[in-house]
Ligand code: SF4
């Protein structure tokens with residue numbers, strides 16, 4: 001008799017577990033899905049994501065903003081940045097070559113913070129950075145060239161605020 005009772009108890013327990021499992025499935029069946037079908041679907045990252053470091057190029061002046069002051073290279077804890085510059089006929093220094101080795105970069109942002117010439121920036125949109133060869137992670141100024149889109153242009157009050165901050 002005990003064996004028969006145990007048999008039916010096991011059947012009931014199995015049925016109850018089935019109901020529990022189906023209730024969880026049903027609960028999530030009608031919820032909004034968070035899974036995305038990458039690469040067909042791509043999630044826009046927040047604007048301040050640190051996806052890639054870029055060298056800002058001024059299209060109107062047809063030149064990079066970098067003046068080869070070397071502050072970014074000095075600030076980098078991993079010595080990822082190597083660059084050179086020359087003084088032009090107008091007496092101003094301009095960058096001639098810029099190399100950043102992303103294979104040792106830790107995206108700490110010290111270089112971007114150290115730059116006082118609005119020449120380096122993080123961008124959020126370029127997050128597919130995997131390569132087949134490690135050497136491909138050494139990027140030069142042409143690979144890092146980035147023209148700031150108009151909707152990300154600095155607000156007019158920002159330079160004044162920055163100057164006020166520098167004087168404080
Ligand atoms: S993000 Fe950090 S590690 Fe990478 S280049 Fe800049 S300072 Fe160096």
Ligand code: SF4
Pocket residue numbers: 065066067068069070071072073083095114115116117118119120
């Ligand atoms: S700190 Fe800015 S301006 Fe100076 S070398 Fe680096 S990128 Fe160029």
